[in-house]
Amino acid sequence: MTPATAPPIPELTSILCLLFILLVPFAVAGLALISTGLGRSRSAAHMMLSCLLVFGVGAIVFFAFGFAWQGYAGRPGHAVSIGGKPWDLIAAEPFFWRGLKLDGSPAALAALLGMMSAGLAAVIPLGSGGGRWRLRSAGASTAILAGITYPLFAHWAWGGGWLSQLGATYGFGMGFIDAGGALPIHAVGGVTALAITWLLAPRNGKYTNDRQPLALPGHNAIYVLLGCFFAWVGWIGLDCAGAILYQGAEASRSVLIAANATLGAAGAMLAAACITSLRYGKPDASVAGNSFVGGLVATSAGCAVMPPFAALVVGLVAGTLVTFSIEWFELHFTIDDPGGSIPSHLLCGLWGCVAVAIFGQAPGAGNMAGQWVAQLAGIATLLGFTFPLSYGLNWLLDRYYPMRVRPDGERQGMDLFELGTGAYPDFMRHNDD
């Protein structure tokens, strides 16, 4: 629910919101650690640097253009009238945040959160392209994400755009609800990850001649699991800040939001650990880590409108979804996604969006039956607009500025080939690594 005009925020809530926003880089650090740990040791430094670089590019591009198109509820926008009702399509802010007073106003806080969110969304595809995606083309692809695909969807969902207004203009529940960015951040990052995975093709040696996948295990489970802890903290900040700014939630709701994020992540990881234990005899650390993130993603959409028990159920479903889809994608769809970004961000983002319609219980919600239409409209927009646009633009980029590293670079390792030095110079290299 994004009101047509910005909700007033008390000064104390603004300060609290700023503190929540400052936690978001922990989510970026968490995803960076997870992607690095799930990749190979010969590309570890490259992955970490890529994460830092795309976060930087995302933040700069969002500062330059992104916020001009994302905007904030109650600020200028371009709208068309269809059937006598307004459809707000794109914001009309000046570039480079000109005219935006950087005080504690909701618009200033939304700009700061948007900058962090664009960087976070940009880190998601890196996990899928690990071990073969050139640093420079990752930066160029990030410019597309942070400058075009993310801000457009974020405006529609958060910036007073048509999706958020479906409740006010057509009576569909509270309009599209997604406080923590399950669709605008994670699923947008997830569809970009899917496009990148297809454009890059699988890593050398991932598939046999008869399309059977071979295991290329991650090199450091500690990074993966430590990344989960960082992500947890960052997600709580992201969910709380998003709920305050985009849904007008009062600061006291942060307790519910933090509890929901924790329960969702815990439920998802528990589900993954149980399923992998039952199937393989032992819990799988990488699947459990990806499921933990999947639980955080799935609960982020309805974090402010779901009761804690529902968040636990959402997390359990998310963990199950991630556990099975990792295998399906690799085995049946020949998708080589070393970081597991597509199941944990795209699928769980979609599930979280649907879960709002199933479990949402916002005060003064009105017609929750119509909420289904609003949430499905959000999903249809992601699949029918953002995905083709992201694929098309990245395809064009790949045509003129190839994304995949040369075969000798992949064999040598991204660290040595692109950075000139390895992440672990004192470690002995194994033949199979």
Add this chain to the structure above:
Amino acid sequence: MKLSGFFWLVMGWAIVLTAIALLHAAAQAGFVIAGIGLQAAGLVVVFRAHFLPPGDKT
């Protein structure tokens, strides 16, 4: 095949938008579901178009 899959995705979205903007309440839900269904079919086509061909290891 890729193009037709993406075309179905866009068309499904167009059906959802049209249903919301132009149809009356009783017909909306059905058309929204139809639009999502068309997108699901489009996704299947796009995924199939990206299957790794046998013999191609990369």
